[in-house]
Amino acid sequence: DSGVTQTPKHLITATGQRVTLRCSPRSGDLSVYWYQQSLDQGLQFLIHYYNGEERAKGNILERFSAQQFPDLHSELNLSSLELGDSALYFCASSVLTGAGNTIYFGEGSWLTVV
Amino acid sequence: GDSVTQMEGPVTLSEEAFLTINCTYTATGYPSLFWYVQYPGEGLQLLLKATKADDKGSNKGFEATYRKETTSFHLEKGSVQVSDSAVYFCALTGNSNSGYALNFGKGTSLLVTP
Numbered sequence: 001d002s003g004v005t006q007t008p009k010h011l012i013t014a015t016g017q018r019v020t021l022r023c024s025p026r027s028g029d030l031s032v033y034w035y036q037q038s039l040d041q042g043l044q045f046l047i048h049y050y051n052g053e054e055r056a057k058g059n060i061l062e063r064f065s066a067q068q069f070p071d072l073h074s075e076l077n078l079s080s081l082e083l084g085d086s087a088l089y090f091c092a093s094s095v096l097t098g099a100g101n102t103i104y105f106g107e108g109s110w111l112t113v114v
Numbered sequence: 115g116d117s118v119t120q121m122e123g124p125v126t127l128s129e130e131a132f133l134t135i136n137c138t139y140t141a142t143g144y145p146s147l148f149w150y151v152q153y154p155g156e157g158l159q160l161l162l163k164a165t166k167a168d169d170k171g172s173n174k175g176f177e178a179t180y181r182k183e184t185t186s187f188h189l190e191k192g193s194v195q196v197s198d199s200a201v202y203f204c205a206l207t208g209n210s211n212s213g214y215a216l217n218f219g220k221g222t223s224l225l226v227t228p
Binding site for chain 2: 002031033042043045048050055056058090092097098100101102103104105106107108
């Protein structure tokens with residue numbers, strides 16, 4: 001158990017809908033990262049928050065957004081869903097941010113768009 | 115940009131065989147290097163890491179040495195077990211522009227047979 005908690009574990013929704021994925025980082029971790037894992041794209045970095053502020057964006061679509069709240073939990077919002085958004089979405093956290101920092105991953109949220 | 119290249123899988127070995135999974139990287143600066151493992155149906159777990167050249171990371175019988183001259187971080191284990199069957203990901207930390215998010219290779223699937 002990494003200490004990173006993600007909910008829901010599984011989600012099935014229809015095209016065009018909107019979903020919210022939730023992440024609670026490890027106790028004391030200030031950094032939260034979101035990743036998307038799909039068979040064709042592999043593990044793609046989406047976005048990074050540090051202590052409530054957005055720090056970096058990766059390959060995140062404009063239909064997707066995220067935020068980190070004062071209690072440090074984070075939410076990833078996915079809207080106007082398409083079939084191709086079906087994937088495993090990981091949240092990860094670390095104490096700080098930096099080159100040698102160890103990043104711990106949650107078990108992921110499986111999203112299926114039908 | 116920074117990237118990681120892993121050997122293509124799947125790799126199939128008999129129990130107690132020697133394992134090598136090749137990983138090479140391209141990066142500006144001096145990234146930290148990681149191996150993560152994903153067991154079936156689970157999230158990503160940190161297996162080992164190295165933060166500077168010539169460092170050796172080790173855990174659970176797995177080892178990898180940070181080789182700056184060959185830009186490599188190959189994963190090795192002397193005697194694999196059936197329980198080592200999983201997907202292995204090599205990764206490096208990005209730079210400050212990405213919030214030091216991890217860049218992953220495509221993963222190498224390992225199947226160990228009795």
